[in-house]
Amino acid sequence: xxxxxxxxxxxxxxxxxxxxxxxxxxxxxxxxxxxxxxxxxxxxxxxxxxxxxxxxxxxxxxxxxxxxxxxxxxxxxxxxxxxxxxxxxxxxxxxxxxxxxxxxxxxxxxxxxxxxxxxxxxxxxxxxxxxxxxxxxxxxxxxxxxxxxxxxxxxxxxxxxxxxxxxxxxxxxxxxxxxxxxxxxxxxxxxxxxxxxxxxxxxxxxxxxxxxxxxxxxxxxxxxxxxxxxxxxxxxxxxxxxxxxxxxxxxxxxxxxxxxxxxxxxxxxxxxxxxxxxxxxxxxxxxxxxxxxxxxxxxxxxxxxxxxxxxxxxxxxxxxxxxxxxxxxxxxxxxxxxxxxxxxxxxxxxxxxxxxxxxxxxxxxxxxxxxxxxxxxxxxxxxxxxxxxxxxxxxxxxxxxxxxxxxxxxxxxxxxxxxxxxxxxxxxxxxxxxxxxxxxxxxxxxxxxxxxxxxxxxxxxxxxxxxxxxxxxxxxxxxxxxxxxxxxxxxxxxxxxxxxxxxxxx
Numbered sequence: 001x002x003x004x005x006x007x008x009x010x011x012x013x014x015x016x017x018x019x020x021x022x023x024x025x026x027x028x029x030x031x032x033x034x035x036x037x038x039x040x041x042x043x044x045x046x047x048x049x050x051x052x053x054x055x056x057x058x059x060x061x062x063x064x065x066x067x068x069x070x071x072x073x074x075x076x077x078x079x080x081x082x083x084x085x086x087x088x089x090x091x092x093x094x095x096x097x098x099x100x101x102x103x104x105x106x107x108x109x110x111x112x113x114x115x116x117x118x119x120x121x122x123x124x125x126x127x128x129x130x131x132x133x134x135x136x137x138x139x140x141x142x143x144x145x146x147x148x149x150x151x152x153x154x155x156x157x158x159x160x161x162x163x164x165x166x167x168x169x170x171x172x173x174x175x176x177x178x179x180x181x182x183x184x185x186x187x188x189x190x191x192x193x194x195x196x197x198x199x200x201x202x203x204x205x206x207x208x209x210x211x212x213x214x215x216x217x218x219x220x221x222x223x224x225x226x227x228x229x230x231x232x233x234x235x236x237x238x239x240x241x242x243x244x245x246x247x248x249x250x251x252x253x254x255x256x257x258x259x260x261x262x263x264x265x266x267x268x269x270x271x272x273x274x275x276x277x278x279x280x281x282x283x284x285x286x287x288x289x290x291x292x293x294x295x296x297x298x299x300x301x302x303x304x305x306x307x308x309x310x311x312x313x314x315x316x317x318x319x320x321x322x323x324x325x326x327x328x329x330x331x332x333x334x335x336x337x338x339x340x341x342x343x344x345x346x347x348x349x350x351x352x353x354x355x356x357x358x359x360x361x362x363x364x365x366x367x368x369x370x371x372x373x374x375x376x377x378x379x380x381x382x383x384x385x386x387x388x389x390x391x392x393x394x395x396x397x398x399x400x401x402x403x404x405x406x407x408x409x410x411x412x413x414x415x416x417x418x419x420x421x422x423x424x425x426x427x428x429x430x431x432x433x434x435x436x437x438x439x440x441x442x443x444x445x446x447x448x449x450x451x452x453x454x455x456x457x458x459x460x461x462x463x464x465x466x467x468x469x470x471x472x473x474x475x476x477x478x479x480x481x482x483x484x485x486x487x488x489x490x491x492x493x494x495x496x497x498x499x500x501x502x503x504x505x506x
Contacts, residue, residue, distance in 0.1 A: 131162035134304025136195035141251035157183035164297035181315035193305025339384030386429035
């Protein structure tokens with residue numbers, strides 16, 4: 001190949017000096033075809049340099065081995081080619097064709113290592129994805145919190161809108177389907193619409209199986225949720241969290257900004273309602289990239305939302321259980337109570353993110369438990385069993401219900417005869433039909449503290465506390481009417497007329 005100086009000399013002789021091809025060939029010694037090529041050349045820009053690589057003995061097998069390794073991506077990890085298996089397979093195929101395979105195992109190991117590095121680099125390349133208005137991303141993160149002084153190793157559920165950077169978060173005790181559905185329902189209801197498309201990772205609550213070509217076999221519950229709200233779903237590739245980087249970053253951000261210090265609350269559902277308000281107030285901030293407020297950009301997101309469906313989605317699932325001789329049953333490794341009339345029978349559970357509702361054979365509600373998370377826990381609601389205790393008051397002292405009563409009420413019951421205990425338990429059993437047993441126990445305890453000594457007085461004091469009238473407020477008086485001064489009643493004169501002791505003024 002001629003240098004640029006030699007090419008320049010040829011072109012100068014032809015174009016400037018007017019020499020013919022034969023004359024230039026005689027002067028330079030180059031053949032006429034070479035001279036013609038450079039005279040006719042019009043583009044002398046730098047060309048993209050080609051990497052010069054010496055051919056190796058493994059080159060004839062490179063494409064085949066790469067094909068095998070690419071196919072391995074769809075196979076289970078323990079059924080993929082090792083370098084030894086590649087070597088053996090190449091050797092077997094050559095021997096079947098009657099060819100000599102003269103490569104060492106070490107050479108094949110080097111080839112496999114190079115190809116795996118190439119495939120790994122290709123998989124690591126991240127594309128900057130554009131998200132139009134109305135699209136959202138979701139994910140769960142781990143969070144510790146306390147409800148009613150009980151510590152939970154829970155999870156927070158985040159939903160973000162990458163277009164506007166609007167973000168919302170909810171707190172749960174788990175990351176099951178019911179928590180996912182409840183989180184979506186609560187956020188959809190709060191913002192007044194449903195995102196057109198939502199990005200998920202491959203959580204087992206939504207994805208049953210990862211298929212080829214990016215397809216997913218989703219769970220029936222997830223498809224039901226999707227049909228109800230009408231959103232489209234996108235699932236990230238395995239181990240590719242960058243594909244939904246907006247919510248991935250928000251999971252850590254929300255943990256640091258909303259859940260530090262570790263939150264304490266009396267009611268998780270009420271806390272989640274306040275949390276949505278806090279998230280919405282945080283929209284009045286500058287966008288990290290665009291010179292506008294997030295709340296302004298979020299208006300574009302909201303304009304693209306699907307309308308809420310006509311009927312609310314019941315974020316639950318149903319599960320059959322069987323009770324034992326005590327009317328109790330086990331669910332997800334925890335024990336729950338039903339009622340004394342449901343011994344050794346089949347019941348149905350309506351399982352939500354926060355509650356477990358026990359239904360009888362007619363799908364009528366029996367009792368509602370807080371849902372237990374973890375293993376080996378028990379939820380015992382004594383209300384449905386109080387009528388049985390009233391019939392057998394001698395068993396009261398040996399029940400868990402007795403142990404959970406406040407000390408003043410326990411001491412009063414200890415002093416009662418059997419009939420007195422029976423009356424108190426029946427009062428509580430009747431009260432439990434209104435689902436306020438804990439409040440009734442508190443009122444009975446307050447009645448005991450009033451100094452009552454018998455059951456009739458206790459019940460009367462209980463009803464007084466329960467139905468105690470609120471203070472009567474003064475009627476509003478127009479401003480043009482003069483307000484009369486307050487005055488005090490003096491009843492002592494009436495007391496003297498009746499021969500009693502002087503009555504204090506009040």
